[in-house]
Amino acid sequence: MAWSYGYFTDLNYTHGYYPEMNPAMLRLACLCNAVEPQLPDAPSYLELGFGQGVTINMLAAASSGTYWGTDFNPAQTVEARKLADASRADIHLYDDSFEEFANRRDLPDFDVIALHGIWSWISENNRKIITDIIRRKLRPGGVAYISYNCLPGWAPVVPIRQLMSLYQDYGGGKMSRPIEMIEGAVQFAEEIAKAGSYYFRDNPFARHHLEHMGKQGRNYLGHEYMNAVWHLEHFSDMARSLDEAKLTYVGSARLLDGIDAFQLNEEGTRFVSQIGHPIMRETVRDFLVNRRFRTDIFAKGARPLPGREHRDAWCALAFVLVVPEIDVPKKIMCARGEVALPADKYDLILEALADDGYRPKRVEELLKHDKLRKLKPQDIVDLLTVLTGAGFAAPAQGPSETVSEQCRALNRHILQRALVSMDLHHMVSPVTGGGIGLNHMTQLFVLATTAGKEGAEALANYVWDFLDSTGERLVRDGNKIEAKDENLKEIRILARKFVKFGRPLLQALQIIDAPEGGGWSNEAKR
Template sequence: MTNWNDGYVVDIAYTYGYYPGMNPARLPLAFAFHGLQAPAIQTACELGFGQGLSTNFHAAASTTRWWGNDFNPLQAAFAQELAAASGSGAQLEDSSFSHFCRRDDLPDFDFIALHGIWSWVSEDNRQILLDFIDRKLKPGGVLYLSYNTQPGWSAFMPLRDLLVQHTQLAGNEERGLPTAARIEAALAFATRLFETDPVYAQTNPFMRDRLKMLQQQSRSYLAHEYFNRDWHAEPFAEIHRRFSQAGLQFACPAHYIDHLDMANLTPAQRQCLAEIDDPVLYQSTRDFMVNQTFRRDYWVRGGQVLDERQRVQALALQSVVLLTEPDKVPLTIQNVAAEITLNRLIYEPILQALSDYQPHTLVDLAASLAHRNLNLSQVIDSALMLIGTGHAAPLPPELDAATQAQIARRTADLNAYLLQRAALVLPESQEGDIAHLVSPLTGGGVKVDRVEQLFLLAREVCGDDLEAWPAQAWQHIAAQGKRLVRDGVRLEAEDENLAELATQARLFARTRLPLLRALQVA
C-alpha cells in the first residue's frame, strides 16, 4: 500500500453508493424532532467523497455550493465527470487531506460531511480533519459524521486484524499482488483457520457467519471497509471528547430509525435510559443496548434550541413524499434484536394518503386522517419510520420557480449521463452498478436499479412503445456479457431474457414509472 495515501487503499475503487444522511434536506425534520433549528445550508464540503455520487446528487439538486476531496485519483476523476455532466459547479479535487484542508481559498462551511472516512485514516490525518472542522465549520454549522463504534465491533476486531496481517505479508508485496488478490488469499486463509475449530470461533460462534458474509461481499467494498492500514472503532464517549474540543455538540442521529426508541428498545431498556441525565452516558448506554457497530450522527456548533411551540410547528409544516409504491412497503421490519410488525391501523391509512405521490405536510396528513383517529404525533413517528427505512423522504424548503427550474435542468442532465453510463461496456476498473438517480423534488437520490435505468433509456428512444423496450434494453445487457436472473436462476438464452425483460417492462411501466415521474426522475 503506497505511502502517499497514508495506508489507505487506492489500487481498487470504492463502490458507487449513495448515502442519504449527507443530504442537507434531511436536517430540518431530524433537528426539529430533537428540538433544534436546522441552519440554512449555503456552503458544504465532503471530505473523502469516494466516487462522489452523494456530493454530486446534493450539489445538482439544491442551491448549496459543494466542495470536496478524495485521494483516490480514479474516484476523483469520476466525481469530476459527474459534476461536469450536471453543471452544478461542485469543486471536487484529487488531493490528500493535508493538501485540501490547508488550502487558504476555501470558504467557511455550513455543513461538513465525513462518511466512514474517520474510521479508516491515520491519526495524523484525523488531527488534520479535526483542525479543518475547528477552523472552517461556521457557528451554527452542522457536521455529519459516520464511523465504526463499540461495542458491536469488539468480537470482530481480532479477526479483522488477522486478515489485514495476512494481506501485508512480505511475500504478497514482493509478488506485487493487487489488493483484491490479497484479500482473496486472506479470506481463504481465515476459512482454513476456522476449519480447525479455534477456541476464538467457539467463544464467538457468530463469527463463522460473519466470515461467510465477508466472502460474499464485493472485494471493492471489503478493501475500503476493512483492509486499510488504519482502522478504528471508537465508543461514542471518545468521539464526543474529540469533537467537543472543536466546539461541537451532539445534535441527533442522522439515521432516522435511531430516533424511534419504541421500535428499537424494550420497555425495560427505555426505562433504564430514562433514568440517565448525562447525554454522553445516555448514548453510550444505548449503544450497548443495541450492540451498535456503526453510528451516523449530526453534530452542531452552537445549535439553536426551539421551544415546544416552535418545535411542533416546524414538524407540522415539514413535507414528505413516498419513494416506494405503497403496496411494496413492508409492515414488518427487522430491528437490532427482533422482527417487529408496524401497526396497520396507522401505516395503511398514511400510505394510502401518500399514494398520490405528491408532497404532503405532516399537519395536512394528520388533518386528513383525523377520522381514522390518527394524531400529529403518530403521523410524525410514522414519517420518521418510513424515511428511516428508505420508503419516504423529507422535502427541502420550497424555492422560487426559476431556481427550481434550474435545479430540474441540472438533475435531468446528471440523470441522462447516468442512464447513458448504464448502457456502456466499461473497463473492469470502472465497473459497478449505480443504483440511484437524483430527484430535484427531494434534493437527493432515489433507488433505480440498472434494468430500470435501461427501461428509462429505452423510453427516451422508443417513447411509450412498451413492446420495443425489451429489445432496446437487451442489446446493452448482452453487449456487457450480462444475463438476467429469475427465481435465482441465470437465464442464458436470448429469448428467455427478452421474455423476462418484457414482463419486467410491463410491471415497471405500471408501478414504478408513475412514481419516478412524480419524483421528476423520469
C-alpha cells in the same frame, strides 16, 4: 511516505450513495431531536473523502448550495469530476489530502462538513486535522456529519482484522494482485478456524462474522480491513473530542437509530429512560444494541426548539414517497429484530402520500387529509419519521429551474452510463434534493421512456433488444435464462409493474418528465 499514508488504494471504492447526508435529511434529523435546523436553503457543504463522488455530486445537482469536496485518490477525483461535468452544478472537487485541503486559502466557511466511512481508517494525525477543519471552518449553526466504526460492536472482530493485515504484510499478500491478496487473507482466516481455533470456537460472533466476510465484495473488504489504520471509537470519546471544537451531539442521521421502539426491547427502553445524561444514555444504547457503526450529527451552537416552534417547523415540511406504496413491506429489520408497521396506520398514510399521482404534500396538508382523520397529529409525525428513516419516503422541496436542469443533465449522463456499466444504482430527483435508488432494469425502463416508448410491451421490447445486443440475460434463482421468450416474459412482468407504479412515482420525483399539470401543486410549492 507515499501520498496514501498507508490508506488502501489498490482497489477503487464502491459507488455508494448515502441519503442521510442530504441537507434536507440533516435538517430533518435535527428536527426529530428537537434541535433547530439552522442550515440555510443554499448551504455551503464540504465532504471530506468523497470516494467515487456519487453522494456529493447527486446532492450538488439536486439541492441548492455550493459543494466542496476532497479525496486524495486522483483516480477517484477524475471519476467524480465526470459527474460534476455532466451536471454543471456548483461543485469544487480536489485531490488534496486532508492536510493539504486544510491549508488552502480559498475555502469559505461551511454550513455542513460531512464525512462518511473515513474516520475509522485514517491516522490519529489525520483525525486531528479533520477535527481542526471542523473547529475552524464550520460556521456557527452548522452541522457536522461523521460516520464511524464504533465499540462495543466491533470488539470481537479486532483479531480477525489483525490477521488480515498481517497476511498482507507477511503472508502471500505482497506478491499477489489486490483481489487475490484479499481472497487469500480471508481463506487464511478460514483455515485457522478449520484448524480448531479456540478463538473462533469461543467467539461465535467472530466465527459468524468470518463466514459473512466470505460473501462480501472484495473492494469493500480491502477498504474495511487492509488499511494501515483501523480505529474503533467509543461514542463518548467522539463526543468529547468534538466538544473541544465547540460541537454538541444532536442525534443519529439514521432516523430509526434514534427511535427506542425500533432499537430496544421493553426492558432496554425502560432502563434507558432512567438515564438523564445524553452521553451516558447514548453509550448505554450502544451497549444494548451492540452497535458497530454510528452516523452522528453534531451541531455548532445547537438550539433546542420549544414546543410551538417545533410543531410549526414540522407543519412546514413536505414529504414524498420514494418507493411505490406496494413495495413498502409490512415489517422492517432493525436492531431489535423484525418490527411490524401496523397496516391500520401505515396503509392510511401510504395511501395519502400516493394520492394525486404521488404529489409531495406538506405536513399541514396531511394533518387535514380525509384519509388521516383517525390519526393524531403526533401519529402522523411518527409515521413520516419511520417511513423516511426506513428509506420509503423523503422530505420534499419545490426545486428551482437551475436544480431541475442540473438533475436532468446528470440523469442523462447516468442513463448513458447504464448502457455500458451497472455501477450507478441511483438517479437524482430535484424533488428530494438527492439520489433515488433505481436498479439497472428500472434505469433501462427510464431510458426507454425517454426514447418515447409508452406501453409495457414497447418498454419490454426496447429493454430486450438492448440486453440481446450486449449478450446479457436475466437471472432466475441464480441461473441465467437463455431463451428469448423466457427473458421477455420476465421483462414484461417488470415493465407492467413499472408502468403502473414506478413511472408515476418517477414523474412525481421529476426523474421522468411529468405529463402536463403533474408534480407539485401551487399550494404545496409555496
